[in-house]
Amino acid sequence: MRSAVCTVFALIFALSVAPSGPAHAADYPNQIIKIIVPFPPGGGVDVVARMIAPRLSESLGQSVIIENRGGAGGSVGATAVAQAPHDGYTLLLGTGSTHGTNPLVYTRLGYDPVRDFAPVALITSAPMMLVANNDVPVKNAAELIALAKSKPGELSFGSYGTGSNNHLFAELLNSMAGIQTNHIPYRGSAPMMTDLIGGRIQFAFDGVATTVGYIRSGTVRPLGVSSAKRSLVLPDAPTIAEQGVPGFDASAWFALFAPAGTPQAVIDLLNHKVNDALKAAEVKDGFLKIGNEPVGGGPDVLAATVRSDLQKWATIVREKNIHIDP
Structure with a gap:
């Protein structure tokens, strides 16, 4: 413990005397x-x-x-x-x-x-948009949560890769909504959305800019917005927090x-x-x-x-x- 404390003080001292940058910052x-x-x-x-x-x-x-x-x-x-x-x-x-x-x-x-x-x-x-494959029998986040609770471990979601932000957004939903769904990692948005549309995964979070074209063409179904307030681009889409997951904000x-x-x-x-x-x-x-x-x-x-x-x-x-x- 003593050596750890000494190390901390040494680090603080080093930071305090470290050069702050070139003198000609002006x-x-x-x-x-x-x-x-x-x-x-x-x-x-x-x-x-x-x-x-x-x-x-x-x-x-x-x-x-x-x-x-x-x-x-x-x-x-x-x-x-x-x-x-x-x-x-x-x-x-x-x-x-x-x-x-x-x-x-x-x-x-x-x-x-x-x-x-x-x-x-x-x-x-x-914010990110929670979207689902059109064949999934849900119209919003609340219905997705109800479906997942009725079929624990049977639904899958995609992400840009393990540890990516949309992976953690979905895990946050799992945790806060009390559901169990499976993670399928991809190498980015494009292959993830391809599999979502094809029905190999049931839902995913993706950027509003990415999903808006799919939504307006009817290729995927919007379920909810990840932020605490609605998206200015898709103001009619309710937040996830509005749909039975109070406090959800990512x-x-x-x-x-x-x-x-x-x-x-x-x-x-x-x-x-x-x-x-x-x-x-x-x-x-x-x-x-x-x-x-x-x-x-x-x-x-x-x-x-x-x-x-x-x-x-x-x-x-x-x-x-x-x-x-x-």
Whole structure:
């Protein structure tokens, strides 16, 4: 115990005397800024980054480029930023996966979501839609729960992969609704939705932007929204919390992080510019069209979001014994 306490004090001392970044932070930015997107091009995270980057580039007077560095559920890109120079020129478009679920699910991870990053700004938040195959005899989340209770262990749900956010959303539903359904992992949304439509799985959570086309064409059936309030894109779809699971609230979120030790002046400038960008009509409307609600706020808002997610998902990960050995 004594050695552990000494280690903690040593870490605190090291952090207190660690350099806070280049002394010329007042000159920032004087070179290209790179935002690492820890997922492949074309996905939801990539879309958010590419919507915000041009506005940041314009307001900062410096080029802001996107670099996709996918792998291990976002952990590869997040690790790269955690190890990057803390000068404000390498940033991370982080998510509820990189900073909320991966640290709990992966048995080995190359970064700590709190210690290794400086929160900059929470950009957007987006609910997921609970959808079902059309042959499943349910019209809403309440009926799905009733069906699952009548047939314990017989229904299956899909996810983007073990430990992904929509995997944990479904496990949260299992836990809060008191039902037992089976997890089938896929390599992303496209194959999952293919199997959902084909009837090989019965339900799944997916992004509103992804599901809205399927819903409007009648290919899948919407059952409920994962967030505490209804989606602005599909306002007629009730939340899961409205359907007999009070307190159910889970959303995907997207945020900007810098490596720990980045000068506070740089963090404050970036935060200010992100908040300004979110006020622009074309940015706000662009996000709303894909089901993302602009959030903004200070770095403290993002820090609180990370802490809340880590606490929420720790219980589910432990209860369901979810883990990934890289």
